[in-house]
Amino acid sequence: MMAYTYEDKLNFIADLYCPARVVADQTGCSWELILAQAAQETGWGEKVLPGTNNVFNIKADSSWKGESKVFHVRETIHKKTEWVDAPFRVYASKLESLSDRTKFLRENPIYTKSGLFKPEVKGNFMLEAQALKKAGYATETDYVDQLATVFSGPTMRRGIARAQERGCGPVLPMVEVFLLDGAKLPIKNSKVQVLLDGKQAEVVTDGHGRFVIRIAPKSVNIQLKVFDKDQNAWVNVDPVKLDKLVTDKTATLIAPTFTAQTSTREHEKKASPKPAAAPSAAPAATAPPAAKPAATGASAVTKFKDYKVLKGDSLASIASAHQTSYQAIAEANGISSPYIIRPDQILRVPDVKTQLAEQEKRHAAPPAAAHGAPAAHGTAAGKGAAQGAHDKPAAKPQQPAAPAANDHDGGSGGITLASLGQALSRGTTGLHTVFFRNAEERPQTDLMHSSRAPWMKFAQEEFEKGVKRRTGKGKNDARILEYFTATPSLDKRSASVDETPYCAAFVNWCLGRTGYKGNGSALAASFAKWGRPTKDNKPALGAVALIKFPTGGHHVTFVAGISPNGRQIATLGGNQGENHEVSHSRCPKTMVVVYRYPSDYPHYDDDYVLHDVESDHAPMTASSTH
Template identity: 60%
Template structure:
């Protein structure tokens, strides 16, 4: 960070602020965001009164919604624990714990508070059971609902207030990011990007994607008839600040970044697909069908009109699931919702 008092850059870790009766403020700045933190006294330190017992939950509807059913553990907050520290203990994101407990920014928690912790391992086990005993697909959550969920993956900087082991007020800064490249991917889907038949009727959005693959021949990059699945993946990753392959070839993603855990589907993972004729396609994982045998994808150059679309693909066609090398994945990335697809066949002809 830049120390205005000493007029020079200093290491961010550890960050020490001297005592001051009036409190001190520090502004942390980075290329994408700035956030104000303060050592001001946080609000009252006494733990909140226990909430009244909730009313019995209504009976579940007969038709499933497509969303993964959450189960929870409990955690008693110890002196000096922050929401980030607790989240790391359970391998989930702090936002997931905050949502489960109705905690909003600035995410204040207090000693002795009982938190509900999403049990993502149990949810993942249920997901595997569905795959072993496939059920009928219920259609999945809507694309609009998915878009709302994905907005939580934007690059935000959150402030988390807590009291440290000495009962002094402390502020943590946390980068909120969950597969943030899925946000521009969903936005392009909502724009209705697709190949335009006819001479000189190229979709300008597709031509924009080719800017992320500079080695592509200029003539190929000037028409939307060129397969653009890899260009779309590179463009979305670049919009989120991650480095792709810069290649227009889908196969370039085979050894890019790093594999997901045990090569399993995970939210936002790049899925490299190989068809029976040996051709490849690349897309993003958006979810998984209720039967566990199909992944719901969000990608470019797929569907009946070679559009940016949500389409299903059999999991056994996927050669590799990859994440950016510098992307920190968590257990909850591997618990996927059932997302509605366009029911267009994903084949070599529909992606080339």
């Protein structure tokens, strides 16, 4: 074993200095005492158990839920020293170790009674040391003087100087900022001025409108300015408000203005694009590229029909009536934003209704006649149809049994999750301007998001990351813990483990990424009166569905689609499935209490155009969501 050197002692203090300053800033306790105790009790780091980051060698008792490691150590038991095997706590970092030390002291009534955390004591090196001595932390009569000597010595001073020369950036609390424009779209690759503690710096947002700031101890609120390229000027943004005790946090800010790409009235005089020829009976592969299902959400549409534009029609109203999206119609007709339509114009419209009817007809056919095999998916509907066909061929088919929570409800199985992900990821690219003439023949303009329910993009990204509850003592999914930053009312203990139900935290987190406000609560039932209801309480893309289980308990999730017969909703949410993952599931509409949108989210007809979406068969039960 290599000898422990003076350089090792200096580096031990240098490595501890920044975490000690962070913990002191968060708790108000003395960082000087933390360093002095660490040096005194570990021989300047020589006695710290290897591979644990356990600076104070705290044992892993029954209350400890994290990782532990067993060491063969000497202990004094009944005044007799002997070697024993004992478990000790393992920390991910020294900062985590120091934070747990403070928590350990605070939760022990002996130290509370000694006055360690009294306002007049907390933060004072000598008074804190005396309170520890009074509580029996150490038996040496001169323990307080020993700590004072250690802290004022040359080794401590040199170690602190080395730490200050390095800087504390990597261990300081992080503020992650998402910057959106007035239309709640990310401001990408934009210059941002950051003013913090009298110092100014300039950063550039990434593709998600994101940048990160490290917060020094005792920092005040962060002042921000965004450079508006169109106005060639800096625009003030609301400051990021920091708590008195700074911890990692995420903030989503909305810039006061945005620029929408529109056209002039003169552009309207140009001839509108000539609609593509009506499709013939050619194979599906010859369908126009503009009608790709993944991009339009048209559920693999290969059929089109002609539609004559009426007075007062807009692309959104036409799309809603034909169960498709305004983008799908625009692309099928070669129209690009700004979209211009006029009365009597002939549009090719994806014939979703006919296709779904044909799909339902195919799936309703007797399995033996259609495929020579049992019905796919083993649904209750399929079994009922098969029984009717074989037992009573001349009679009317039996009514299908009530669908199970995760079957496809007689549908096609829906568009694939990959296609849904591609469609959602295309979103949040800008705004579309739609020009049309209303029933009074007056020009009218609609400003529409190119993405419906933009928070669904973030929900889909989390699904693709494979977020799920981790098994094993002390193993927590970091993403789930991140979701709890959006539920500040949740107690710290519950927010520190992924065993806590996180469906409401996931909803709040996804909404916050796009500048829409959730309710900050980790309780699913709290969404019953949040925001505003959907039209006639109907399912809509991205709406928050509050589910109540027959056995009791609630769950919240996002609406992703609906089965062809309208009996089940497809969902995308957190804490679903046997592994409590972010997943796609299905749920009978009868279990949904309400569908809610953010109060400041506009009404779009497109939102109520839902398609059949695949699920990953994640169970939707009270036990699987809690």
